Amino acid sequence: MALGMLVNGKWTTEWTEHDESGNFQRMQTKFRGTLDKLQEDDRGRYSLYVSYACPWAHRTIMTLQLLGLQDFVNLIVVEPHVGEMGWYFSEKYKDKNYGFKYLQELYLKADSNYTGRVTVPVLWDGKEETIVNNESLEIIKMFNDTFREFSNKKFNLFDENLSDKIAGEIDYNYDAINNACYRTGFAKSQEVYELEVTQLFKELEKLDAKLAGRKFLVGDSLTGADISLLPTLLRFDVAYHGIFKCNIKRLKDFQNIERYKNDLLAIESIANTFKPDQIKSLYYKVVELNPSGIVPLGQA
Ligand SMILES: N[C@@H](CCC(=O)N[C@@H](CS)C(=O)NCC(=O)O)C(=O)O
Structure with missing residues (x-):
């Protein structure tokens, strides 16, 4: 992965996601639209652009599959590698809408003057030819709340009666675990790294205790809180332990987290979205972290 971004519509290799002390600070996404009501005519109108390797996109793929929305929304997958020009398409991974070469x-x-990172996931409106939203949490909520009318309705991931608890878990875990792995991996000083990795493992201990005897984070069924956390857990021993140096323990050393993760992975529409080789390849090819780009054969 060579990190870069668009500035006033021009691609640059600038990457400004650190503060002066070397702390990783994620840039905010720019497209934050919502959809309130859909019609049967909207079948095929929207596309979801993803990479199976990206944890944020992974949330949206899981949600699409769990809700059975594959006939309503087109899934478009980028090549599992961020190249010199960012995410790209290939013979195998085609942009079925426009035949674009690069994301x-x-x-x-959508915006010829766009300034910001070019990230997945993207929810694309093929009629208006614009990006509806590129923030994973907002996309999974929209799938559940707006698109679910056209789904198999097997799951309701954001039950209104549990919405405060679900939102609380998602917010907490984002900072404590999901993004903490990135803050650890992209720390630019020993001091920042040590602080981040120590705090991350304290949070994992807490999560392990919380999951004792529990199948789900909130209530007694699968919710958006589980879907938001799981992609990070699935990347932990596969990639974060090595390339992000999140290596005080392996995730499989946490008994309850490991059982929780494996139980969720037993759900078919989740299992078939987990592609460990693509995950390893994406992270180990981040030039800034691993100049040789060598991907290890094993994992923690
Ligand atoms: N806030 C976004 C984050 C998305 C994100 O950071 N995606 C990464 C892949 S894991 C990406 O596309 N990175 C490419 C880049 O920054 O150039 C979300 O949750 O949807």
Whole structure:
């Protein structure tokens, strides 16, 4: 992965996601639209652009599959590697809408002056030819709340009666675990790294205790809180332990977290979204972290 971004519509290799002390600070996403009501005519109108390797996109793929929305929304997958020009398409991973070569072309179609990172996931509106939203949590909520009318309705991941608890878990875990792995991996000083990794493992201990005797984070069924956390857990021993140096313990050393993760992975529409080789390859090819780009054969 060579990190870069668009500035006023032009691709640069700038990457400004650190503060002066070397702390990783994630840039905010720019497209934050919502959809309130859909019609049967909207079948095929929207596309979800993803990479199976990306944890944020992984949330949206899981949700799409759990809700059975594959006939309503087109799934478009990028090559599992971030190249010199960011995410790209290939013979195998085609942009079925426009035949674009790079994902940045989609962003520029939505806004020719766009400034920001070119990230997945993207929820694309093929009728208006614009990006509805590129923030994973907002996309999974929209799938559940707006698109679910056209789904098999097997799951309701954001039950209104549990919404405060679900939102609380998602917020807490984002900071404590999901993004903490990135803050650890992208720390630019020994001091920042040590603080982050120590705190992350304290939080994992807490999570392990919380999951004792529990199948789900909130209530007694699968919710958006589980879907938001799980992609990070699935990347932990596969990639974060090595390349992000999140290595005080392996995730499989946490008994309850490991059982929780494996129980969720037993759900078919989750299992078939987990592609460990793509995950390893994406993270170990981040040039800033691993200049040789060598991907290890094993994992923690
Ligand atoms: N806030 C976004 C984050 C998405 C994100 O950071 N995606 C990464 C992949 S894991 C990406 O596309 N990175 C490419 C880049 O920054 O150039 C979300 O949750 O949807």
